[in-house]
Amino acid sequence: MENVVETRKLTKAYGDFVAVNELDMEVKQGEIFGFLGPNGAGKTTTILMLMGLSVPTKGTAIVGGHDIVEESREVRRVASILPEYSSLYGDLTAWENLDYIGRLNDQPREERENRVGEMLELVGMSNWADSKLESFSRGMKQRVGIASTLMKDPQIVFLDEPTIGLDPVATREVRELIMRLNRERGLTVVMTSHLLNEVQLTCSKIGIINRGRLILQESMENLNKTMSGGEDRRVELMLTETTPDLVRDLEVVKGVKSVAQENGRLYVYSNADSDLEVSKTIVSHGAYILLMKPREYTLEEIFMKYYNQEVAA
């Protein structure tokens, strides 16, 4: 698939402080890319550079086929941004806000009006089209904000902490909206978030940045494989009964390295796929398997692993 974002040694320094350090990043068309990192890691600075709003000190980047420095205006035709904690104009209605964005994109009146209606419908805000933004909840504002990013029919949207400050219901609504836009419209999304479970549920690929350096860039699917590679495989078991004999016998099953008991559950660590032999052994002891689940790595675990490696380095 074609790269919508491609950076090469992208660097941004403010005096002696290097906010983004030789960043090489790729986002393919149709991906939802989760950009993770602690506060001050350089996520927002990267997004601002990719939007052509901040000039890189060194390096290059192509967004939607356009150079972010030489063709920054073209970049802003194909890319949209919803900044962190931002809001549109509180004294304007939802319709007026989107209309203003349409005007800034030089859209003819008829096209603009149709688009405003369509976008408000898409984000479920048609009934509040004529209400001022200042009367909206944070979740409603965020939905109108997302609609505003779609006014120009972009190839890619940068969402900086789109669920920050939202209650669980609004968070879920925004998450589902992002996924729907990606699924139905093929929209490429780059989003930053501190809510790692949100990113895990939403994103198809993640990048972890720390102190300006990209320390990981991988698809979620590959990450789980990478995380388990070289480590013991762990299977979580819930049985009708657990006896010391059963534990002893499980420990000698081929491929099993150790067995642990915790909170009424058994955890079998193995270096090969020994699930079948493990289940046979359990049944041979007259017990039944209520749950058998291979371990899934949470994004928090993945993040902390790479973050700690980077910090230690």
Next chain:
Amino acid sequence: MAGTMTVAHKEMRDQFGSRRFLILFGLVLALGGLSAYQGVDYIRNNVGSSFVWIFSGARMSFSFIQIMVFFGPILGLALGFDAVNKERANGTLSIVLGQPIYRDSVINGKFLAGAAALTTLVFSTIAIMCGITIPMLGFAPTLEEALKIVALTLLTTVYLLIWLSLGILYSTVFKKTSTSILFSIATWMTFSIVITILGVALSSALVPLPAGDFIGTPVTPYGQGGQGGQRFSVSPEYMETMQERQALQTAIQRLSPTQLYQETASAILGVGSFGFGRQEFARTTTLAEALGNNWASITALSVIVVVAFAASYMMFLRTEIRTGE
């Protein structure tokens, strides 16, 4: 250009709908009307008075020039002091600049909108003042007087644009609106009050009065006998020193656009200006003479507008967009 006009259109809508602007507009209109009424009173009682003296009020009253000297800076600064930093604080700047427009469209649009609001205010105030006085006086301005009114309108607009440009400059330089409003007030007070005080203090210090008795022989004016009516002439040396001191004081005060505006506007109207609230109907120059004598002041006022706006323009283009803007 499309981006500039879009931003200007939205800003104008904001300006004309803002309570801040409407209150000041209403106040200026009300005071302008009152001043014109007093001007009418003066013209009626003084045969041969010029129509344009409706803008000068009656002697010792609040004239149009004084209204603008006082409210002009407030109006200009009020429209400009948060033009850019408010967008930063609300996080709307990156949304607007994230659209395919040139970056200068934002600052140009904001200046255009402010300029349009101030021009509307000046033109409508002067038009309303003329509109209510013509029926009251029963005569209209002559061509020369009409041209003087046009010149006064343009000069006042330029004077207000100075303050708008300074306000926009502060809103570009300072990230917080509280800082830019403080600097705006400080600038207004410096040019309106501090320079006047400084002018008096410095001229007194640099040009001391001559030592000894400078009072000349007593003079009894015609029809005023006795001690109470007696006046004293002053020595030529004293007069010379006072003129020198006055010249220095004026030169220092001319560092302020307020002084330049006041002098030029008074010259256009053909009145002498003697500070806040006081005017002397002493000079009746033609418009050509007034403009000829004050071209340097007019140029200086225009240059201040250009320099202040150019500074904010350059600064805005160079400013980095940071997180949360």
